Each structure stands twice: as structure tokens, then as C-alpha cells.
Amino acid sequence: MRKISIFGATGSIGQNTIDLINRNPEAYDIVALTGGANIERLAQDARRLNAGIAVTAHEDKLDDLRAALDGSGVEVAAGATALIEAAARKSDWVMSAIVGAAGLPPGLEALKQGATLALANKETLVCAGSLVMQTAQNHNARLLPVDSEHSAVFQALVGEDMATVERIVITASGGAFRDWPIADLAGATVEQASSHPNWNMGQRITIDSASMFNKALEVIETKEFFGVSPDQIEVVVHPESIVHALVGFDDGAVMAHMGAPDMRHAIGYALHWPDRRHLPVDRLNLAKLGQLRFIEPDETRYPALSLARQVMERGGLAGAVFNAAKERALDHFIARHIGFLAMADMVAAVLDRFDAENGLIDAPMTLDNIQQTDHLARKWVDEAVTQRAG
Numbered sequence: 001m002r003k004i005s006i007f008g009a010t011g012s013i014g015q016n017t018i019d020l021i022n023r024n025p026e027a028y029d030i031v032a033l034t035g036g037a038n039i040e041r042l043a044q045d046a047r048r049l050n051a052g053i054a055v056t057a058h059e060d061k062l063d064d065l066r067a068a069l070d071g072s073g074v075e076v077a078a079g080a081t082a083l084i085e086a087a088a089r090k091s092d093w094v095m096s097a098i099v100g101a102a103g104l105p106p107g108l109e110a111l112k113q114g115a116t117l118a119l120a121n122k123e124t125l126v127c128a129g130s131l132v133m134q135t136a137q138n139h140n141a142r143l144l145p146v147d148s149e150h151s152a153v154f155q156a157l158v159g160e161d162m163a164t165v166e167r168i169v170i171t172a173s174g175g176a177f178r179d180w181p182i183a184d185l186a187g188a189t190v191e192q193a194s195s196h197p198n199w200n201m202g203q204r205i206t207i208d209s210a211s212m213f214n215k216a217l218e219v220i221e222t223k224e225f226f227g228v229s230p231d232q233i234e235v236v237v238h239p240e241s242i243v244h245a246l247v248g249f250d251d252g253a254v255m256a257h258m259g260a261p262d263m264r265h266a267i268g269y270a271l272h273w274p275d276r277r278h279l280p281v282d283r284l285n286l287a288k289l290g291q292l293r294f295i296e297p298d299e300t301r302y303p304a305l306s307l308a309r310q311v312m313e314r315g316g317l318a319g320a321v322f323n324a325a326k327e328r329a330l331d332h333f334i335a336r337h338i339g340f341l342a343m344a345d346m347v348a349a350v351l352d353r354f355d356a357e358n359g360l361i362d363a364p365m366t367l368d369n370i371q372q373t374d375h376l377a378r379k380w381v382d383e384a385v386t387q388r389a390g
């Protein structure tokens with residue numbers, strides 16, 4: 001039986017992973033399941049899948065989790081250290097599907113025990129690209145992409161020589177506000193930003209799709225995962241979300257990966273890799289679709305894309321700054337402290353302030369330095385929000 005763990009089991013990616021596992025449960029031994037606030041779902045899945053341990057990120061929820069799993073034989077634990085300890089338990093395959101930079105420490109720990117890390121948590125590579133790749137190499141561990149675009153690129157590259165790759169094009173739906181007049185974006189509400197035209201995802205990534213911060217993170221993730229240079233990466237708006245990515249080679253050929261927008265494809269590919277197995281996703285009917293559109297992204301509408309270029313050129317810990325500032329600005333947008341467009345303004349201001357005031361951005365890429373940078377970036381966003389309110 002394959003030993004597997006799912007970090008972020010109660011979320012959208014986690015639940016899709018469990019859906020696939022439930023179709024063949026006797027093939028898997030579930031070492032650890034983790035969640036956050038949704039104790040009921042975590043306990044229900046841990047009980048049904050007979051997990052070794054269930055961990056909630058929130059220490060104040062430990063008693064609830066213990067009560068919900070009473071008599072089940074499933075161990076329980078809580079807090080950030082418990083997540084890392086769970087990741088140190090021997091697993092063959094680990095799904096990294098916590099949302100945000102909180103996914104980085106358990107992901108690194110899983111790599112240290114030599115597991116295959118299925119990476120939905122793009123923040124891991126944005127904050128700590130070279131550290132993560134080096135850790136995987138040192139411990140003979142493997143990273144497999146789960147983001148649909150990166151899974152698509154990975155699949156298009158099977159059997160290819162990276163030296164022949166000219167460019168990687170990742171597609172973007174354009175999010176909830178693709179067709180809105182730019183003048184209306186300042187007034188966009190949390191509810192409006194939380195509805196995605198094609199994908200059914202967690203709230204944070206859905207809002208990040210509307211602002212294109214999600215695509216900005218994916219551009220940086222592409223650079224780190226595939227080791228290409230920033231000028232080899234392109235973004236194209238593709239409203240139908242059928243083509244997930246394209247790889248252009250130096251003989252002029254372009255390999256496109258297509259499929260219905262269902263994350264169980266990319267999760268299943270990572271779960272069964274290097275094999276392909278039957279997956280319960282819709283099959284494409286191109287004639288029924290009729291047409292596929294591709295549009296140049298407008299960087300005035302999506303300033304996050306130019307910020308991603310700035311981050312890649314800046315290097316150092318700029319990815320960790322970018323991600324932390326973005327996460328905190330998103331918290332404030334969700335809490336209705338700031339408007340939709342203020343998120344990008346704040347991230348840009350924090351990046352500039354790091355350059356002007358703090359040498360930490362050029363410190364070596366260690367987990368400790370990343371976490372310090374992350375903490376400072378969030379603090380500066382909070383200060384900027386307070387100043388605006390004052």
C-alpha cells in the first residue's frame with residue numbers, strides 16, 4: 001500500500017484529492033491528514049480513511065478535534081509545529097495543499113524525508129524556489145506540479161530536451177472582472193471577486209484570479225519549477241480555460257495541453273505519475289466548444305503581472321516579500337478594509353520599501369530569513385492600511 005499524507009485536506013484541492021483516493025481506498029495507507037478551522041470535515045475524513053494522525057493548524061481547536069475523533073484510534077495534534085512533525089512521518093507521496101506561505105515549512109519537511117511532494121501550494125516555490133529545489137535534490141525527493149498550468153507544461157515536456165524549449169505560455173481565464181470596464185474595478189466587492197467563471201476553487205485563489213495575483217505567482221512558479229528565464233515565460237488570457245499551457249520548441253512546434261477545467265486531472269496525474277490512469281473528468285468535445293479565444297493580457301488591468309516580472313528580476317527574497325504582502329493585502333480586502341485595486345498598490349509599495357530600507361531582501365535563502373521577511377512585509381501592509389484609514 002502507498003503511504004500518503006494530505007496537507008490542507010479540508011480545502012478544495014484536499015477534497016478533490018480525497019475524492020480520487022475514495023475511488024480506490026484499499027491502495028492507500030493514510031499517514032496524516034491536516035486542516036485548519038474545519039474540524040468537522042477533518043475528523044470525518046480522518047475517521048473514514050483511518051488516518052494515522054489528524055492535525056489542525058489551530059491550537060485552540062485541539063479539544064474539538066480530540067472530541068470529534070474520540071474512540072476512532074486516530075491520533076490528534078494541533079499547531080504549526082505539529083504540522084511539521086506530521087510532515088516528518090514517513091510517506092511515499094505528500095499532497096501540499098495548504099493555502100499560503102504556511103504550506104512551506106511542512107512541504108520542506110516532507111522533502112527532507114524523501115517523499116514525492118505533489119505541489120498545489122505555489123507559494124512554496126514563490127517564497128523559497130532555490131531552497132526547495134536544493135532540499136529536494138539533497139534528499140533525493142521529487143516535486144510534481146499540481147497547478148493545472150504547471151502540470152500541463154510538465155506533461156508537454158515528457159521526453160523533451162529542455163535545451164530545445166524556447167518559451168512556456170501559461171493561460172489565464174482573466175477571472176471575475178475580465179470584461180469589466182477598468183474604471184469600475186476600484187468598486188469591486190469581495191462577493192464579486194469570489195466568483196470564478198470556470199474553476200471551482202477556494203475563496204483566496206478565486207480572488208487572486210480576479211486580480212491576476214494568482215497568475216503572477218504562477219509565472220514565478222514556472223521560472224522556479226522549470227528553470228527557464230523570465231523572458232521565456234508568457235501569459236495569455238484564454239476565457240474558456242481549456243488550454244492550460246503551451247510549450248514552444250526551437251523547431252517551431254508548440255505543444256498545447258487541453259482538458260476540461262477540473263483539478264482532479266492534475267491531481268490524478270501527480271498521484272499516478274509516471275503512469276496515466278482513468279480519471280473521472282469530463283471529456284472534451286471540441287466541435288461543441290466551437291471556438292477558443294486567446295487575448296493579450298492588459299497590464300493596466302492586471303498590475304500584478306508586471307510586479308511578478310519585477311520580483312523575478314529582483315531575485316533574492318523578493319518572492320517571499322511579494323507573496324506575504326499579497327496575502328496580507330488580500331486579508332484586508334476580504335475584511336473590507338481596503339478596495340480591490342489597493343491590493344496591488346500595497347504590494348508594490350512594500351517591495352519598494354524593502355529595496356529602500358531593508359537589506360534582508362538580499363539575505364541568504366533560509367527558512368528563518370524567509371519567515372522574517374514574511375513577517376516584516378505583513379507588518380508593513382498593516383501599517384499602510386492603518387495610515388490609509390487615519
Ligand SMILES: NC(=O)c1ccc[n+]([C@@H]2O[C@H](COP(=O)([O-])OP(=O)(O)OC[C@H]3O[C@@H](n4cnc5c(N)ncnc54)[C@H](OP(=O)(O)O)[C@@H]3O)[C@@H](O)[C@H]2O)c1
Nearest residue numbers: 008010011012013036037038057098099102120121201202
Ligand atoms: N483550488 C484550486 O483549484 C487550486 C488550483 C491550483 C492551485 N491551488 C493552490 O492550492 C493551495 C490550496 O488551495 P485551495 O483552493 O484548495 O484552498 P482552500 O480551499 O482555501 O483550502 C486551504 C487548506 O489549507 C488549510 N489552511 C488554511 N490556513 C492554514 C494555515 N495557516 N495553516 C495550515 N493549514 C491552513 C485549510 O483548512 P480549513 O479550510 O480547515 O481552515 C484548507 O485545508 C493554494 O496554494 C492554491 O493556490 C489551488
